[in-house]
Amino acid sequence: MKIVTAIDSFKGSMTSMEAGRAVAEGIHRADAGAEVLVRPLADGGEGTVEALTSGMNGSRQQVQVTGPLGTPVICEYGIIEASGTAVIEMAGAAGITLVPDEKRNPLYTTTYGVGEVIRDAIKKGCRRFIIGIGGSATNDGGTGMLQALGYGFLDKNGNQIPFGARGLKVLETITETHVLQELKECRFRIACDVTNSLCGEQGCSAVFGPQKGATPSMVVEMDQWLENYAALAGKKFPKADPQQAGTGAAGGLGFAFLTFTDAVLESGIKIVLEETRLEEYIREADLVITGEGQMDGQTAMGKAPIGVAGLAKKYGKTVIAFTGAAGVDAEKCNEHGIDAFFPILRNVVTLEEAMKNENAKRNLADTAEQVYRLWRAGTGSVSVF
Known part of the structure; x- marks a missing residue:
């Protein structure tokens, strides 16, 4: 099983690579043999x-x-x-x-x-x-x-x-x-x-x-x-x-x-996707994972996770996204290539607690593990969701 992660930073909480590695940790709990390729993602701005x-x-x-x-x-x-x-x-x-x-x-x-x-x-x-x-x-x-x-x-x-x-x-x-x-x-x-x-x-x-x-x-x-x-x-x-x-x-x-x-x-x-040659990695993947700190209607208007999803859909790949919080109109992301997205908060906490680096990484890894278990138990297609 080959999974590619390309996740934008959760600003103030996790870097792009930290988020990708947290997802890899969660997946490996469920499937030690899975190949998880962690790739960087940014939109040309901060990070x-x-x-x-x-x-x-x-x-x-x-x-x-x-x-x-x-x-x-x-x-x-x-x-x-x-x-x-x-x-x-x-x-x-x-x-x-x-x-x-x-x-x-x-x-x-x-x-x-x-x-x-x-x-x-x-x-x-x-x-x-x-x-x-x-x-x-x-x-x-x-x-x-x-x-x-x-x-x-x-x-x-x-x-x-x-x-x-x-x-x-x-x-x-x-x-x-x-x-x-x-x-x-x-x-x-x-x-x-x-x-x-x-x-x-x-x-x-x-x-x-x-x-x-x-x-x-x-x-x-x-x-x-x-x-x-x-x-x-x-x-x-x-x-x-x-x-x-x-x-x-x-x-x-x-x-x-x-x-x-x-x-x-x-x-x-566009620059980041080309410089990191993400398309080459996605072409051979079984599953593509992306995300960012908050997904909402602005995400659907062309932010980094949508760029990843666009590449993935060229090759018919399933795209899962993780987010710290789902905002207004986040469901519009489903219309732009993200098959399903999952907020990672697992209990009621303050914003400060949620954004602590160690807490965010643990929540992302735990959520990724459970989502991956579900995906692997099904057919690996969007019908699972």
């Missing part, structure tokens, strides 16, 4: 570095970089040595969670640290990059990141513009003189699940600026500055297209990657 690095025999790296407020932060990222790939979450260097509520102001927050992380990975031999760009605190159009990589964003006096969106107000010239030579050898897969353009009513300033601390007047100003920045970039870089879907992601970081580097914006789950 992607941990999932891909630990699940693909990579190593964790730590580097001190410039945080969104211009002060030092420690950013952790992963390197998968076999393919020379760096796995980075931009939020680790420029995320909104790094900025206290009272200091949130996109006029001053910078992506410079993101560029420093990329530079560190390049120095360590990486030429392939997987970068999740969700959760940013910034609206600088990615200029900070590009400055760290050697691009010049200069004011009328030839000085580098200041950090933050305010720097775009005085931007006059873009130069390439000091760009890292190795950058032209690098390829970037950017996990981006938003379709906003750089400017306009659906641009990053209008849609995401307020949650980063922007006032209505700031939104208007930043949108104009970004428009001018895009026009200036377009004179020198033919790929510049501020209307392209995703250019507004992470305060314009999507635009920076597409314009100044060899990058593609893709669905985060």
